[in-house]
Amino acid sequence: MADLFDQSDDAIPGKGAPRPLADRLRPRALSEVIGQDHILGPEAPMGAMLRAGNLGSLILWGPPGVGKTTIARLLADATDLHFVQISAIFTGVADLKKVFEAAKLRRRTGQGTLLFVDEIHRFNKAQQDGFLPHMEDGTILLVGATTENPSFELNAALLSRAQVMVLNRLTLAHLEKLAQRAEQEMGRALPFDGPAREALLEMADGDGRALLNLIEQVSGWTVDGKLDAQALSKRLMRRATQYDKSGDAHYNLISALHKSVRGSDPDAALYWFARMLAGGEDPRYLARRVTRMAVEDIGLADPQAHTVCLDAWNTYERLGSPEGELALAQAVTYLALAPKSNAGYVAFKAAMAAARQTGSEPPPKHILNAPTKMMKDQGYGEGYAYDHDADDGFSGQNYFPESMKRGVYYQPVERGFERELKRRLDYFVKLRTKRQS
Incomplete structure (x- = not known):
């Protein structure tokens, strides 16, 4: 009986049944993968690893439909490792134990295992930690795939043992190349004029698998002549925008x-x-x-x-x-x-930092209220200058704690209304200097 998680051809039911276009066009070599030369090229990170024969565990991070699963399969072929694929969505702790035990048995017979984990970010911390000893002792070479930022979704311990490879969204040029491969596979051209063909590529929104699924739909149409973009839009719906409100x-x-x-x-x-x-x-x-x-x-x-x-x-x-x-x-x-200034934002952060550093320094006594005789005897309110009594409405007194050096936090810019505020601030600075001299 085939291994529950074994993804070799012999383990796939209905091997002779019709296969989807996306499966028929799956690359047979890493050189056939479209759009990821920045990691797969001869001098690129993954290409260099393979050439040196020291492939390590990897995290493939990228949007859907850009080749993560395909690359993992081809890496197993290139390194003569047994390929096992699981999904974090459907795999529990008991399933993982079976995968690790099977990998250990293979290792005893000299066969290594490349374990491909789709949606690896779906595993919790304990499950992610469960991979570590098997990665360290060589039982598995882990290749994880995720559409989410590994920095936020994967444990630091796991990331320290795997190299993150960023896969790019497919451009229109990449999708056109994929469409041409599909036409060769089907033995006929797509029934579109130029604008309609470009509209079809845009509908895929950078997802190669989505494009091939759209093309497979189109292949079943009976069409006389070529369709324009308007006719295409009536027959096909644009792919939903990739957007995760929490991702x-x-x-x-x-x-x-x-x-x-x-x-x-x-x-x-x-x-x-x-x-x-x-x-x-x-x-x-x-x-x-x-x-x-x-x-x-x-x-x-x-x-x-x-x-x-x-x-x-x-x-x-x-x-x-x-x-x-x-x-x-x-x-x-x-x-x-609008004119831009972060002077208020910077001032607030600086004031908060100063507040944390100075602890519980009290205000100077001359600006404290003295509602009782005892407080007056303690000097509360003594020497306070009422600003409205000054001819220019400004006393220039110190309002910082007595043991603290005067802080300067708000520094307005010469833009918008802050230009006027800067003029006022400069005016009060001159008055304060004059009163204190």
């Missing part, structure tokens, strides 16, 4: 939106804002983050920016989707074009 895409896209706003590029900011909405992001999350951008990156350079964001948020709450999303989009545009 890498979420953090990557909000970072792109934030940096586009900070970089004063309204077009890029609107694009990333739209990408997140199209992916199903909660508009309220975007409203909160956009308001954060106004506070962090614009601040007092345009005090109205904060209000614009809150008004847009309130408008969304009243109108809902999709009408209210326009108000948020307008807030994004306003922020991108």
Whole structure:
């Protein structure tokens, strides 16, 4: 009986049955893999490992449909290792024990095992730790595949024993090459004109497997002549955008939106804002983050920016989707074009750091209230200068703890409204210096 997890041809039921196009076009050598030359080329990391004969455990990180499983199979072929494939979604502790025991038996007969773990980030910490002793003693060579950032999803101990290889999303040029292979396999050309062909490639959204599935659908059509892009869109639906609201895409896209706003590029900011909405992001999350951008990156350079964001948020709450999303989009545009300053943000962080360093230093006594006689006898409030009594409304007194050197935290920039605030600040600095001299 074949091993439960054995993925050799003999273990695959229905070997003579019709095979999907994606399976028929699976590369037979690493040199046939499309779009990953940066790791597979002769001088690239994986190519160099194979040439030197010292392949180590790997984590293949990349989006769906770019060849992670195929590369793992071909690595096993290239190194004469027995290939075993499991999925973290369907494999429990008992299953893992069987895999490790089978690998140990093979090792005794001189056969190594390449264990391919799909969706490896789905294993919990204890399960991930379970791989370590078998990796260290050579029982298995681990190749894990993940669509999530390994830095966040995999244990440090596991990462220290495996090299992370980043696989790229397939470009239109890569997808075109794959489409040409499919046409050769099927023995006929796709029934599209140029724009329709490009539209088909775009529908795959960088996923080679998705493209081959679309082509397989197309191969069953009866078509006279060539279809244009409009006819194609009626027959095929665009592939759903890759977006995980709790994963890498979420953090990557909000970072792109934030940096586009900070970089004063309204077009890029609107694009990333739209990408997140199209992916199903909660508009309220975007409203909160956009308001954060106004506070962090614009601040007092345009005090109205904060209000614009809150008004847009309130408008969304009243109108809902999709009408209210326009108000948020307008807030994004306003922020991108507003003068930028993080002086308030920097000042706040510096003040917080100083507050932590100075512990529980009390305020100077002259600015403490003295509601009782005992407090007055202790000097509370003594010598306080009421600023409104000064001709210019400024006393210039010290408001920091008496044992603490005066801090300088807020340093406004020469942009937007902060230019005026800088003028005021400079004015008070001169007065304070004059009063204290």
